[in-house]
């Protein structure tokens with residue numbers, strides 16, 4: 001039974017029209033991440049932070065999954081229990097392509113979190129600062145996004161999957177942000193083969209056994225077909 005762990009980044013959703021962060025014209029070239037993606041930024045200016053995530057949520061609602069999202073959903077369905085989908089992305093395009101049980105280690109645009117009581121609920125299309133939490137009524141609601149300096153979600157589950165992986169695949173991520181950028185070494189230490197599918201070589205390209213370069217909407221379906229035809233062979 002082949003166990004595959006897949007880590008995706010902004011490049012997976014780039015062809016769906018959602019911005020990446022560090023490419024030319026990326027989000028961090030337009031906004032200072034300190035202002036909109038840290039707890040300190042949120043404390044200083046919750047209106048700006050809600051506006052930033054409301055705009056990204058709107059972009060996400062207008063976007064559609066691309067062939068790379070669909071290919072990963074197809075792989076997961078064809079190999080039940082063998083594919084762990086971990087994403088740094090906060091969009092829901094994998095789910096809208098039919099994938100299930102996606103591990104959103106950096107949170108989700110479509111979820112809201114109460115900073116006071118920890119309650120989570122489906123985010124309204126436009127989140128207002130000081131809107132009361134549905135559970136405790138305190139005005140402490142925030143997007144359910146993991147900001148810089150906060151702990152990514154479900155790390156125990158991710159570490160367990162990496163420890164048992166036969167194959168680790170990183171798709172559309174620049175390898176700049178930890179702990180995600182360290183997953184390739186964790187998987188390799190556990191004996192997994194490692195593959196990178198990216199538009200350009202990432203910061204940790206040298207750590208992968210194999211790299212395939214190209215747009216995700218082309219190279220991810222191609223890779224999935226390779227895997228499915230290999231597993232179909234007797």
Ligand code: APR
Nearest residue numbers: 009010011014020021022088172173174177199200215216
């Ligand atoms: N197909 C495949 N890869 C692509 C495409 C594409 N069409 N377009 C861009 N890429 C690649 C780029 O070459 C780059 O390596 O996607 C990567 C995007 O890198 P980043 O913008 O750094 O995004 P990511 O790696 O997901 O950032 C990680 O940083 O700011 C935090 O929380 C944020 O989750 C994010 C994390």
